[in-house]
Amino acid sequence: MTLLSFSALFALSAGTWFRILVIVLIFLSQAIWLSSIVYFGAPLTPEQIRLFFMDTADSVSTGLRVQSEFLLPMLVSLAVAALLVVVTVMRPMKAGRSWVFSVLLLVVLGGVGARWALHSLPSVVQPNVYSPSFLASANAGVLAYRESRAPAPPASLGGMADHVFTKVDIPEGRATVVFVMGESINPARMSLFGGPRETTPRLDHLFKEPPAGWKMFAKIGFSGGVATLASVPSALRMVYFPNMPERQPRNIFDVAKDGDFASYYYSAQAIHTMQIAGGARYAKDSKTVETYDEALPKSVEESLADDVQAVPPAPRRFIYIHQRADHEPYLANCKKYTSEFKTFAPSDDSSDEARRTRYDNGLQCWDRSTSDIVGTLLAQKDPVYVFMTSDHNEMMGEDGLWGHLIRKLPVSVVPVMLMTNRPDSAIAAAFQKFDRPTQFQLLQLTAQAMGTTFTVKQYDPSVFYVNGTMPFGQAKYMKVERLPGDEYRISHYSRDASPAEPTENVSLKGVPKEPGHTAS
Numbered sequence: 001m002t003l004l005s006f007s008a009l010f011a012l013s014a015g016t017w018f019r020i021l022v023i024v025l026i027f028l029s030q031a032i033w034l035s036s037i038v039y040f041g042a043p044l045t046p047e048q049i050r051l052f053f054m055d056t057a058d059s060v061s062t063g064l065r066v067q068s069e070f071l072l073p074m075l076v077s078l079a080v081a082a083l084l085v086v087v088t089v090m091r092p093m094k095a096g097r098s099w100v101f102s103v104l105l106l107v108v109l110g111g112v113g114a115r116w117a118l119h120s121l122p123s124v125v126q127p128n129v130y131s132p133s134f135l136a137s138a139n140a141g142v143l144a145y146r147e148s149r150a151p152a153p154p155a156s157l158g159g160m161a162d163h164v165f166t167k168v169d170i171p172e173g174r175a176t177v178v179f180v181m182g183e184s185i186n187p188a189r190m191s192l193f194g195g196p197r198e199t200t201p202r203l204d205h206l207f208k209e210p211p212a213g214w215k216m217f218a219k220i221g222f223s224g225g226v227a228t229l230a231s232v233p234s235a236l237r238m239v240y241f242p243n244m245p246e247r248q249p250r251n252i253f254d255v256a257k258d259g260d261f262a263s264y265y266y267s268a269q270a271i272h273t274m275q276i277a278g279g280a281r282y283a284k285d286s287k288t289v290e291t292y293d294e295a296l297p298k299s300v301e302e303s304l305a306d307d308v309q310a311v312p313p314a315p316r317r318f319i320y321i322h323q324r325a326d327h328e329p330y331l332a333n334c335k336k337y338t339s340e341f342k343t344f345a346p347s348d349d350s351s352d353e354a355r356r357t358r359y360d361n362g363l364q365c366w367d368r369s370t371s372d373i374v375g376t377l378l379a380q381k382d383p384v385y386v387f388m389t390s391d392h393n394e395m396m397g398e399d400g401l402w403g404h405l406i407r408k409l410p411v412s413v414v415p416v417m418l419m420t421n422r423p424d425s426a427i428a429a430a431f432q433k434f435d436r437p438t439q440f441q442l443l444q445l446t447a448q449a450m451g452t453t454f455t456v457k458q459y460d461p462s463v464f465y466v467n468g469t470m471p472f473g474q475a476k477y478m479k480v481e482r483l484p485g486d487e488y489r490i491s492h493y494s495r496d497a498s499p500a501e502p503t504e505n506v507s508l509k510g511v512p513k514e515p516g517h518t519a520s
Contacts, residue, residue, distance in 0.1 A: 005108050006105070006108055006109075009101050009102075009104050009105040009108060010022060010105060012096055012097055012098060012101035013097060013098075013099075013101045013102040013105050014097045014098055014099045014101070014102055015099070015102060018102055020085055022105065022109070023081050023084045023085055024081065025109065026081065026084075027078065027080070027081035030080070031078075034076065157241065157243065157244070157497055158244075158247070159456065159457035159458045160240065160241035160456055160457070160458045160459075161240075161241050161243065161244040161245075161247035161248060161456065162247055162248070162456060162457055163238070163240075163248045163250070163454050163455070163456055164454060164455055164456065164457065165250075165255075165452055165453070165454045166452070166453045166454070167258075167451060167452060168448065168451055168452065168453050169451065170259065170316070170449075170450065170451040171383060171422070171425060171426070171427075172382065172383055173315070174315045174316060174382040174383060175261075175316060175317075175382060175383040175384070175385065175449055175450070176316075176317045176318075176319070176377065176380060176382060176383070176384045176385075177256075177261065177317070177318045177319070177384075177385050177387075177446060177449045177450055178308070178318075178319045178320075178321065178373070178377065178384070178385070178386040178387065179252070179318075179319070179320050179321065179387045179443075179446050180321045180323065180370060180373060180386065180387065180388040180389070181232060181235060181320070181321065181322045181323065181389060181390070181391055182323050182325070182326075182366060182370065182388065182389060182390035182391065182414075182415075183228065183268075183269070183322075183323050183324050183325060183326065183327045183366075183390065183391055184325075184326050184327045184328075184390065184391070184392065184393070184394035184404060185326060185363075185366060185390035185393070185394065185414055185415055186359070186363075186393050186394045186395065186396055187220045187393075187413065187414060187415040187511075187512075188396075188398065188511065188512075189356075189359060189360055189363055189396060190203070190363065190415060191204055192204050192207060192218060192415075192515050193218075193220060193415070193512050193514075193515055194512055194515075194516075195360075197342075197344050197360050198342065199360050199363040199364060199367065200363065200364075200366075200367040201364075201367065202367050202368060202370075202371035203216075203367055203370060203371055203417075205371075206371060206374060206419065207515060210419075211378050213421050213423075214378065214419065214420065214421045214423070215419075215420065215423035215428070216417060216418070216419045217417065217418045217419075217420075217423075217428065217431050217432060218415065218416075218417045218418075218514055218515050219415075219416050219417070219431075219434060219436065219437055219513060219514045220413060220414070220415060220416065220436065220511060220512060220513055220514065221389075221413075221414065221415075221416035221434065221436045221437035221438055221439075221441075221442075222409075222412045222413060222414065222436060222437075222438045222439065222464065222466065222480075223389065223390060223391055223392050223393075223412045223413075223414045223439050223466070224239065224242075224412075224438075224439035224440065224465075224466060224467055225391070225392060225412065225466060225467035225468070225469075225471065226392050226393075226404055226405060226406055226407055226408070226411040226412055226466065226467070226468060226469060227391075227392060227404055227405050227467075227468075227469040227470070228269070228273060228391045228392065229272075229273060229276070229469070229470060229471055230391075230392075230467035230468060230469055230470055230471050230475070231391040231392055231412075231439065231467060231471075232273045232277070232322065232391050232471075233273055233276040233277040233471040233472070234277075234439070234467060234471055234472065235252075235277075235391075235439055235443060236251045236252055236253075236273075236274065236277035236278070236320075237250075237251050237252075237277045237278065238250070238251065238252060238255075238440070238443045238444075238447065238454060239440070239472070240440045240455075240456045240459060240464075240465065241456065241465055242465050242467050242471070242472055242473040242477045243472065243473035243477070243495060243497055244472075244473075245471070245472040249278065250278075251277050251278045251279075251281070252318075252320065252443065252446065252447065253265075253278075253279075253280050253281045253282055253283060253318075253320075254281060254282075255447045255450055255452045255454075256282070256318040256450055257281070257282045258450075258451070258452060259316065259318075259450040259451035259452060260316055261316040261317060261318040261450050262284050262312075262314045262316065262317050262318070263280065263282055263283045263284065263317075263318040263319070263320070264283055264284060264285045264286070264307075264311055264317070264318070264319045264320070265280035265283045265285070265286040265287070265320050265322075266285075266286075266287050266304055266307040266308065266319070266320070266321050266322070267287065267288045267289065267321070267322035268289055268292075268299075268300040268301045268303075268304060268322060268323050268324035268325075268333070269288065269289055269322050269323075269324055270288060270289055270290065271288040271289075271290055273322070274286075274288070274322075276471060277471075280320070285307075285311075287307060289324075297335075297336055298335070298336045299333060299334055299335045299336070300324065301323060301324045301325050301333045301334055301365060301369050302334055302335070302336055302337060302368075302369065302372075304321055304323065304369060304372075304373060305369065305372035305373045305375070305376055308321070308373050308376045308377070309376040315382070316450075318450060321373060323366065323369055323370070325362060325363075325365040325366035325369055326359060326362045326363045326365060326366045326394065327394075328403075329358075329362075330358050330359050330361065330362025330363070330365075331358065331361050331362040331365060332362075333362065333365045333366075333369075334365035334368065334369075337365070337368050338365070340368075341361065341364040341365070341368075342361075342364065343361060344357050344360050344361055345357065352397055355396070355402070356396045356397070359394065359396060370388060373386070374386055374419050380421065381421075383420070383421065383422045383425070383449075384419075384420060384421050384422075385418065385419075385420050385422070385427055385445075385446075385449045386418065386419040386420065387417070387418055387442055387445065387446050388415070388416075388417040388418070388419070389414055389415060389416045389417070389439065389442055390414040390415060391414075392404045392411055392412060392414065393410065393411050393412065393413050393414055395410065395411060398410060405469050407468045407469065407475075407476060407478065407492070408506075409466065409478065409480060409488060409490055409506045409508075410506070410508075412466045413508070413511060416434075416437045416442055418431045418445075426448075427445055427448060427449050430445055430448075431445060435513070436482075436486075436508075436513060438464040440464060441461075462481065462482045463479065463480065463481050463482070464480050464482075465477055465478065465479055465480065466478040466480060472495075473493070473494075473495040473497075474495055475495075476492060476493060476494055476495065476500050477492075477493055477495070478490050478491065478492055478493075479491040479492075479493060483505075485507075485509065486507065486508045486509045486511075487505060487506070487507050487508075487509075488505065488506045488507075488508065489503060489504075489505055490503065490504045490505070490506055491503050
């Protein structure tokens with residue numbers, strides 16, 4: 001009905017250039033739809049459309065350069081649009097055309113747009129809820145053909161998705177376990193790892209001069225994806241192999257429940273990342289940005305430490321924190337403490353250096369947020385394990401890349417830290433043995449601190465996986481093999497586990513592994 005109404009109203013609309021503008025909108029809709037089929041293997045969901053517009057600048061500036069498969073659907077859509085423009089200009093329909101029908105056409109277009117924007121948030125692991133495109137019949141054929149050609153995942157991969165859980169003792173029988181998931185943290189910009197500016201003074205101090213009995217261990221490792229929606233659900237679901245997540249329905253809150261831990265979830269971001277991972281089941285308290293009061297003097301990022309401080313005492317507690325800093329607009333994540341931060345000035349007049357400076361200024365907000373969270377726990381006498389990492393990097397021109405949402409290994413390079421008042425514990429010893437720890441390994445330690453060990457049948461510490469821009473292999477994923485000398489072999493796969501792109505090698509020799517190393 002949408003297509004028929006649109007066709008009739010388009011034929012009766014007045015104004016050639018008005019009709020050309022509508023054709024441009026059709027072109028954009030169709031180009032995005034076809035690009036989604038090429039890249040994701042399915043039409044966009046409304047949630048993906050929101051993410052697209054949130055990160056348009058970086059998607060255009062770097063995403064298209066490294067995703068050449070977008071070129072063909074863009075050219076096809078452009079050719080169709082050009083043909084329609086020629087037909088409209090050369091043979092305009094005169095009889096019965098009216099601006100009344102033009103207004104009605106805009107109403108129809110607005111209705112379709114509202115359907116995209118106002119639809120309830122879907123879970124990306126549940127298909128069937130997709131955004132429409134105007135060329136519905138042709139699109140259905142494209143999708144049906146692609147699905148008919150997609151091979152089933154090899155049966156041998158099943159063992160890589162099946163988790164094996166084992167109960168273990170909790171040292172001293174008591175513990176507070178905190179997992180802090182940062183946002184868009186570039187470790188090369190952190191002064192802790194030799195960054196050019198003093199961007200993390202509070203974490204630097206905690207590392208160099210920790211309180212008596214405490215110690216911070218810091219390394220540079222890998223996240224589980226190159227975007228928030230790709231890595232955070234995988235972290236909560238404790239995923240090793242990104243495909244077939246339904247084979248591992250439990251998440252870290254189930255582990256907490258099994259260990260008799262009172263759990264809490266505090267997020268400066270939207271609720272959907274938690275929902276996709278199965279929710280904060282059994283949590284005694286859960287807050288997201290939707291429940292935040294914007295009239296408060298503190299931003300939601302600055303309020304995270306207050307939430308942790310308010311957690312009631314208990315023998316066993318698990319707290320999951322999801323931050324917002326240091327995401328664009330970088331410094332805007334803090335509003336009360338910004339006057340305390342240093343104001344770095346660009347070293348030259350280039351726009352690239354201006355962006356790096358904005359990022360470095362905003363990085364102090366994350367430094368304050370993280371150190372404040374740690375600070376609420378320093379008086380604890382029972383065992384405390386604070387695991388800190390980030391959902392992905394925020395590239396600042398390294399390798400010619402900017403931002404995130406780019407399926408390249410360097411975009412997954414993040415800080416991985418542990419702050420504990422049990423520096424001689426088995427947990428701390430295991431952390432120290434890591435060489436560039438992965439998100440999966442960090443979650444293994446988190447679960448172990450709560451009395452559960454887990455792995456998968458075909459787990460190989462020399463191999464790890466990184467999602468593309470969506471969780472659970474929805475937007476392709478990378479298989480990363482560790483090679484000698486900090487070299488890595490990258491294989492790209494589609495969500496059906498079929499090879500997607502040629503294999504490539506990446507070197508991280510210029511990236512420090514821990515504080516004290518010099519950055520390149």
